[in-house]
Every structure is written in C-alpha cells, then in structure tokens.
Amino acid sequence: MRLSRRFARTGQTNELTLERARLERAGRPVTDLTDSNPTHFGLGSQAVSDAVARAAAAARVYQPDPKGPPVAREALAARFGGSPDHYWLTASTSEAYSWLFAVLADPGEQVAAPAPGYPLIDPLARLADLRVREVRWHYLEPDGWCLDPMTVKRSAELGVKAFVLINPGNPTGAYVDPATRDLFVEACRTARAALISDEVFGPFHLEGRPTTLAGCDQVVTFTLGGLSKLLCAPGLKLGWIRLSGPNDQVKAVGEALDQVADTFLSVNSPVALALPELLELSGPVVERTRRRLEANLTALRQVLGQEPFRVRRCDGGWSGIVDLPREPADPALGADPTVWLVRQAGLAVHPGWFYDIADHPALVLSLLPETDDFQDRCHRLRAALETLLAPGRLGRPSPAPGVKDPGQPSRRGSDKAVPKPRSGLARRSNGPRSRRRP
Numbered sequence: 284m285r286l287s288r289r290f291a292r293t294g295q296t297n298e299l300t301l302e303r304a305r306l307e308r309a310g311r312p313v314t315d316l317t318d319s320n321p322t323h324f325g326l327g328s329q330a331v332s333d334a335v336a337r338a339a340a341a342a343r344v345y346q347p348d349p350k351g352p353p354v355a356r357e358a359l360a361a362r363f364g365g366s367p368d369h370y371w372l373t374a375s376t377s378e379a380y381s382w383l384f385a386v387l388a389d390p391g392e393q394v395a396a397p398a399p400g401y402p403l404i405d406p407l408a409r410l411a412d413l414r415v416r417e418v419r420w421h422y423l424e425p426d427g428w429c430l431d432p433m434t435v436k437r438s439a440e441l442g443v444k445a446f447v448l449i450n451p452g453n454p455t456g457a458y459v460d461p462a463t464r465d466l467f468v469e470a471c472r473t474a475r476a477a478l479i480s481d482e483v484f485g486p487f488h489l490e491g492r493p494t495t496l497a498g499c500d501q502v503v504t505f506t507l508g509g510l511s512k513l514l515c516a517p518g519l520k521l522g523w524i525r526l527s528g529p530n531d532q533v534k535a536v537g538e539a540l541d542q543v544a545d546t547f548l549s550v551n552s553p554v555a556l557a558l559p560e561l562l563e564l565s566g567p568v569v570e571r572t573r574r575r576l577e578a579n580l581t582a583l584r585q586v587l588g589q590e591p592f593r594v595r596r597c598d599g600g601w602s603g604i605v606d607l608p609r610e611p612a613d614p615a616l617g618a619d620p621t622v623w624l625v626r627q628a629g630l631a632v633h634p635g636w637f638y639d640i641a642d643h644p645a646l647v648l649s650l651l652p653e654t655d656d657f658q659d660r661c662h663r664l665r666a667a668l669e670t671l672l673a674p675g676r677l678g679r680p681s682p683a684p685g686v687k688d689p690g691q692p693s694r695r696g697s698d699k700a701v702p703k704p705r706s707g708l709a710r711r712s713n714g715p716r717s718r719r720r721p
C-alpha cells in the first residue's frame with residue numbers, strides 16, 4: 284500500500300536520537316535535560332484531578348455543543364475577555380492549529396511561522412497540505428530576539444494565508460512587542476491573511492514583560508491557549524481558540540470554525556465542565572511553576588553564564604538556551620556536540636538546530652526540573668562540556684567569518700523535520716519530537 288505523500292520519509296533519523304536509543308537499549312542511564320513534561324516534576328495539582336472527578340458526574344448525560352459547553356466558554360471569557368460566542372474548545376492547542384489551517388488555507392498554500400520556533404508547526408502544516416515560510420528572528424545580546432521585518436513583508440507579498448506567532452516563542456522565550464505586533468497586523472492587511480497567536484506560555488514571564496494579541500480587532504486574529512501549560516496538565520487534553528477581528532469577517536470565520544468543531548466534537552465533557560474550577564486553580568500552579576523557572580534560569584546563568592558559554596536572554600517560557608563556543612563541530616566527535624554529550628556523559632540535550640537556531644551552536648534545556656536536581660544537571664553538563672572543549676581535544680580552528688560551518692544547523696526549508704510520535708524517543712511535551720538532520 285502506498286501511503287499519502289504527507290508521510291513521505293525524507294532524510295534519516297538524526298544521530299542524537301539513534302545514539303540515545305542505543306544507550307537505552309543497552310541499559311545505560313541517560314539523564315534527560317530536555318524533559319518538559321511538567322507531570323514528571325511535581326508541578327501539577329491534586330485539586331485539578333479532584334475537580335475533574337467531580338465534573339465527571341455532571342457529564343453522564345452527553346450534551347454536545349460544537350464550541351464546547353457554554354459554562355466553559357463563559358469562564359474563558361470572564362478570565363481572558365471577549366464574548367463566550369467567540370471561543371471554541373479543542374482537545375489541544377495542536378488540534379486548534381489543524382482546525383485553523385483547514386479553515387484558512389487550501390492545499391499547497393503557505394502559512395508563515397517563526398524561526399527559530401516550535402517544530403510541531405511543520406508537521407501540522409504538512410498534514411493540511413500546506414507549506415511553511417519562515418519568518419526569521421535574530422538574537423542580539425543583551426536585547427534579546429528581534430524580528431527581520433523583510434521576512435514578514437516578503438511573506439505578505441507572497442500571499443501567505445496566516446502568520447503564526449508564538450508568544451512567547453518556544454524556545455526563544457521572546458514576547459511580541461507592540462511594534463512587532465503592528466508589523467504583523469500590517470502584513471495581514473496586505474496579504475488578507477489571519478494572525479494566529481499561540482500564547483500557551485504567555486503567563487510564564489521571566490526576564491521580559493508579557494504581551495498578548497487577544498482581542499485584536501484590526502485583522503482576523505486567533506489566540507490559542509490550553510491547559511497543558513496553564514495547569515501543567517498535558518493529559519487533560521483541553522485547549523481553546525479565541526476569535527477576534529473586524530465584525531464583518533468574524534461572522535464568516537466563526538461559521539467555518541463551527542463546522543469543523545461540529546465534525547469532530549473532540550472535547551471531553553468532564554474536563555470541559557470542570558473548566559470554571561480549573562481556571563480558578565491555575566493561578567497558584569502558574570505562580571509555582573514560574574518561581575521554579577526563575578530559580579532554574581538563575582542557576583543556569585550561574586553555572587553556564589560565563590565565557591566561553593553564554594545563556595541567552597529568556598523573556599518567558601519553559602526553555603533555556605546555552606550558546607557554545609564554535610569549536611565543537613569537530614568531525615572526530617561527530618558534527619553535533621549533543622551526540623558526544625549523550626554518548627560520553629549520558630546527558631541528553633537538544634541541539635539548537637532542532638529549533639532552527641541557525642546563528643550559533645547552542646543547546647536547549649528544559650527549565651522545569653526541581654531546582655536542586657536542575658543545578659546538579661547544569662554542573663554535570665558544564666563538566667562534560669569542559670572535557671569536550673579541553674585544549675587539544677578539538678583540533679579544528681573556527682571557520683573564518685562568512686564561511687559556512689559544516690557543523691551549522693539544518694534549516695526548515697530542507698524539509699527534514701519528520702517527527703516521531705510525541706510520546707516517542709524525544710519524550711517531550713513542548714518541543715521537537717525527533718528531528719532528522721539532512
């Protein structure tokens with residue numbers, strides 16, 4: 284049987300994933316510095332399970348509503364603003380993307396998404412037969428991430444159907460500031476495109492000031508949120524879409540979303556009915572998680588924040604980015620230092636190229652573990668990196684400015700990002716599954 288082209292295999296499984304699987308098969312312990320499943324780190328709340336159990340009784344008689352139960356949408360509107368009629372519940376934020384892609388674009392059309400960025404956008408777009416154009420963000424120390432306006436304008440000229448913003452970015456942590464927001468609004472007007480603002484990490488601000496596009500009425504705007512981050516409860520499977528925009532367009536878009544929602548009816552009633560109570564419980568969960576992230580970012584800076592390493596500014600989110608000196612692209616060690624790290628030190632870290640970080644060799648770490656444990660992991664990582672970088676260990680000089688380094692990251696355009704299942708080898712809940720390197 285021939286599978287659809289959406290499942291055409293391109294490239295090979297990357298060396299990091301293979302190496303990790305080899306070690307695990309051999310029973311060698313691997314410490315996972317990428318794990319961003321909050322339920323592994325005691326960040327959930329028992330009260331959440333109790334609230335869902337109570338709501339299960341009320342859900343015994345099924346009363347389907349394509350948008351989700353009114354009581355849930357009223358609670359969302361009370362919490363985040365807007366009208367309950369402009370909210371749609373979904374089984375996850377990921378599902379929300381696929382509904383929006385189905386509503387907004389025809390097969391073969393394009394959506395724009397940030398690079399570096401959340402790797403699941405590519406496969407979600409592929410499932411809808413869409414192509415992804417990258418909107419490139421650049422990192423400048425000490426200001427943080429800023430956008431290349433030309434890539435936005437060019438995407439608009441080429442007629443993308445939607446601009447995806449991740450606010451704050453994963454893994455960049457960058458919030459969309461007002462000037463950048465205006466740029467996207469203008470681009471949407473030019474292209475008659477929609478804005479999709481994924482704000483699942485919005486409440487987790489660290490070194491920056493949070494922003495939101497919720498309620499933007501200049502262009503058709505979808506703001507996405509969900510319980511996987513807000514309650515540290517990815518297993519509850521509940522996300523939502525808030526629609527805003529010019530009145531004449533909101534009506535037609537809303538009717539299309541109603542049709543998709545009515546086709547799937549994918550939201551589970553107990554969690555949806557518990558939502559008013561769950562939103563009440565989210566405050567303490569967010570605060571506790573934020574304090575953990577803050578403490579871990581401080582620890583990361585203490586251990587890996589000095590030359591020859593650098594911890595990038597992190598305005599929000601659940602990830603820390605550590606820059607490495609350029610040298611680790613030594614063929615003797617494999618082009619990717621993360622392969623060496625897992626093989627020699629039993630430390631699994633994501634390389635920056637998983638997320639299209641293209642400017643510098645970098646590592647991406649989850650900031651979720653308990654802080655003592657996290658500090659210990661950072662020290663182990665530093666010790667391993669020092670071994671890797673010891674004088675004479677690496678024989679190769681850095682490439683001259685402007686010369687492409689063979690160890691440089693892969694790029695989205697090469698279509699190599701074939702993911703494994705979310706629960707698969709990469710074992711993450713908010714990051715790349717198992718990217719392939721070309």
Ligand SMILES: Cc1ncc(COP(=O)(O)O)c(C=O)c1O
Nearest residue numbers: 375376377401453509511712713
């Ligand atoms: C930026 C971003 N958006 C959406 C999601 C998916 O959320 P959900 O679990 O609701 O599908 C994730 C991670 O899992 C994410 O990192």
